[in-house]
Amino acid sequence: MSIDTARGVLGDATVAELEAGLRGSVVRPGDPEYDQARAVWNATHDRHPALVVRCAGTADVVRAVEFARSQDLLVAVRGGAHSIAGFSTCDDGIVIDLSPMKGAFVDPVARRVVAQAGMTWADLDHETQVFGLAVTGGLVSSTGISGFTLGGGVGWLLRRHGLASDNLTAAEVVTADGRVVRASERENAELFWALRGGGGNFGVVTSLEYRLHPVGPQVLAGLIFYPVEQARQVVTGWRELTERMPDDLTTLLVLTTAPPLPFLPPEVHGTRVVVLAGMYAGDLVDGEEAVGPLRTLGTPIADLMGPMPYTAMQSLLDPLWTAGAYNYFTSAFVEPSDDALDAVLRHHLETPTPSSELHLHQLGGAFARVPAEATAFSQRSSRVLCNVIARSPDPEGFDAHVAWARGAREDIASHGRGAMYVNFTGDAAEDKVRASYPDAVYERLVRVKDAYDPTNLFRLNQNVRPSAAA
Template sequence: MSIETAQGVLGDATIGELEAALSGTLVRPGDAAYDEAREVWNAAHDGRPALIVRCAGTADVIRAVEFARSQNLLVAVRGGAHSIAGFSTCDGGIVIDLSAMKGVRVDPAGRRAVAQPGLTWGELDHETQAFGLAVTGGLVSSTGVAGFTLGGGVGWLLRRHGLACDNLVGADVVTADGRLVHADAEENPELFWALRGGGGNFGVVTSFEFELHPVGPQVLAGLVIYPAAEAQQVVSRWRDLTAAMPDELTTLVNLTTAPPLPFLPESVHGTRIVVLAGMYAGGMEAGEAAVRPLRSLGTPLADVMGPMPYLGMQTLLDPLWTRGAYNYFTSAFVEPTDQAIDAVLGAHLSTPTPFSEVHLHHLGGAFGRVPADATAFSQRDASMLCNVIARSPGPEDFDGHIAWARGAREEIARHGNGGMYVNFTGDAAEDKVRAAYPDAVHARLVRVKDEYDPTNLFRLNQNIRPSSAS
């Protein structure tokens, strides 16, 4: 059966040749597995690709890239399939699905892990924590290792050990011409630089090598929850505390609506709250001293911060972030002045659904000590990152929710440098790309793009357009 794509019609023989060359599986429209295979975590994106290649290994990735190039197909690359901005699906193109590639090898003596791109952070953490090791991972364990790392990677180890991309020490990449190349500090160093924060612009990463660090298995972590009536006091006092926080302590403020959690009074359920979340990556005694001030920022509704498994902290938020909801994330790097805090609190008071949130992440520490030119992620002088999240269980008025998030972000961004976190830019647009990368960084990324993807085959991302497309 021939298949219509956005670029034309693929004949039976052409499709059959691709399928015969794969160790994995090829899924077409009309196949029993098609609807399940095309689904992504973020229901706001409902793409209908012409073909889905479920890759079993690197050879399948090479074949899929060669096929896409030869047939001039739009390419979406899928790892963990969170698809916050919709980049892991498409209409009428080909999805290179890496989700079956879940191999991982941990070297506990050398403190290294080699991970395939289909892994989620929960799966990688499971392997590394067997040896009391970890690398900065996602705040939700279903987040894919690949996209998270390529866009930077903000998590609970950020202030102690930097971003996920700061801990990337090597990668294998299938480039647009079907070559497999290795990138590290010595081999293809410019590609290696670009992979650490430049997103999926330069090829399909089939292997990530991470530096690991001693973490856990027990850490001092959890939540302290305050009423929204004390938000101004709590957030301002937390802001003041961050100036002297040790690098081992990473914290964020989540302005949200109280879910029906068993440790919260029933009268609080469904009301706006301030959640102070944090983790201390160090000894328990020092951790207790470091988090003690967080317990007295106001009048806590609940205090569930204490010793817990690192894996417990990494999965703590999972029940609130299940697949199938509609999501829109946007962001701004901000300086936490009184005016910025007012803007953040104003956004919280205007959230359009009880599932929508505003986060303030404290940065600095190891994150801030990485030289600005060491990685493509270069926003190292920012002290805080604000994420604005519109989330709804269904599509009703979701366009209005997106408009709220964009408007809130614009108001909050007035109190920063105008920059955005590339993993949370909401959607694909040139102004979002330029907000994520300063001019000199963007120009350097274009030079790498010119070398490894001059025809812009990999353009479903926060796209760095090659010179030929400018």
């Protein structure tokens, strides 16, 4: 059966020829596994690609890229399929699915790992924690390592070891013309610079090499719940503490609605709360002293901060962020002024669903010590990253929820420079992307785009347009 696409018809023989050149497989509309193969984490994006190519290795990726180019197909690249903006799927085009590619090699002496791009953070942590090593990973362990890293990579080790992208030492990339290149400080250095914060604009990353650090297996981490009546004192007290916290401690404030969990009093279920989440990456004894002030910001409803395996902290939030819900994220780098915090607190009281939230991510530490020009991720001076999330189990009224998130973001962003974190946004908005990079950085990204993808084959991302398409 032939397949209709936006650009024409793919005949059976054409698709069969593609599949014959793969070690992996092709999933077509009508195949029994098609609906499962096309599904992504964010239910907001219900797309029907013409083909899903499940790649078994780099050679399959090369074949898929060449096929997409020859057939003039829209290309979506999928790793963990968490893309909030829906970039890991498309209508009528080809999905290059890297999820079968889950190999990893850990060198515990050199403290390096080479990981294939289909791994999630749960997969990678499983391999590296055997040796007591880790790199900054996602806050939800089902997140794919590749897209997370290419956009920056904010996680619990940010203040101690920087972003995931700060710890990237090399990457293997399939370019738009089907070449396989290695990017590092010594090889294709401009591409390597762009990959660390410039997203998936420049090719399909098939493997990533990271610098690892001694972490765990036990860390001091967890959650402290405070009532909404104490929100202002908790948030302002947290702001003051962040000015003198040790780099081993990374914290996150979550302004949310209390879920019906057994460790929370029943009378709190369904009420708005402030949750202070954090992890101390150093010695457990020193950690007790470091987290002590977090327990005195108010009168806790529940204090769940204590020793736990690093992998447990990495997956602690997973039950709240399962696949299949409708999600919209947007973000802004801000300074935590009184006016900015007032805006955050005000919008917390207006969240449209129980699972809609505002997050305040503490920055600084190792994150801030990376020179702004060293990587494409150049928003190093801000103290806080605010993430505004609209989330619902069903689509009814979701447009209004998105409108709330956008309005909240614009209000909060007015207290910063307008830049967003490209991994935390549900919009493919060129103006937002442009505002997230200083002029010199954006112009440099365009030059790299011109060199590696001049026709914008890889445009399902927070897109940096090449000069020819501008």
